[in-house]
Amino acid sequence: MPSPDLILASASPRRLELLSTIGVSARACPVDLDETPRPDEPALEYVVRLAREKALAGQQVLATSLPILGGDTALSLDGQILGKPESDDQARAWFRCLAGRSHQVISAVAVTGPAGLLEACVISDVHFRLMAESEINAYVASGEGRDKAGGYALQGAGAMFVSRIEGSWSGIVGLPLCETAQLLSRQGVTPWLASQEGEQEGRCER
Numbered sequence: 001m002p003s004p005d006l007i008l009a010s011a012s013p014r015r016l017e018l019l020s021t022i023g024v025s026a027r028a029c030p031v032d033l034d035e036t037p038r039p040d041e042p043a044l045e046y047v048v049r050l051a052r053e054k055a056l057a058g059q060q061v062l063a064t065s066l067p068i069l070g071g072d073t074a075l076s077l078d079g080q081i082l083g084k085p086e087s088d089d090q091a092r093a094w095f096r097c098l099a100g101r102s103h104q105v106i107s108a109v110a111v112t113g114p115a116g117l118l119e120a121c122v123i124s125d126v127h128f129r130l131m132a133e134s135e136i137n138a139y140v141a142s143g144e145g146r147d148k149a150g151g152y153a154l155q156g157a158g159a160m161f162v163s164r165i166e167g168s169w170s171g172i173v174g175l176p177l178c179e180t181a182q183l184l185s186r187q188g189v190t191p192w193l194a195s196q197e198g199e200q201e202g203r204c205e206r
Contacts, residue, residue, distance in 0.1 A: 004027040
């Protein structure tokens, strides 16, 4: 098996999948952090802080020369941070507030490596259509959004509630790929080309 291009300081399968779409192989090494927002901490500062702390925590505990990527995503509605719902009741309450309105999805990425600590953050607007109570109940009961920020998955059935987005689709899913690719290039990891070169080297060795 070829060695990974970087370490992902997260257990998120969505971030691994997104990295793979741009040809970057990553090994997931989750770090243990308290993700509770600080008192009166703005959503943007919260998300950037967590992405940074994940990357730095990975750097401290892992003996590796590979770049380490930390990412975090949260929803903001009227200034309130919506992370992963703690219960189905909370998810239903959130959906009633989100229905027929727009909210912000904030996605940050931080990468440690030869260029030091590099960061980027993207804010996207997501517009929800009105939803019937029966739709909310059925979606929450499906369990799709239980481990997702805001309680829904844009890449899944949750997309049927989204009437419009303004910003980064991949950022809403969990990792803003345009900005991530730029940061990785500055750390010596060239998306897509790096994996292609690795495959060619592997063929030569055989």
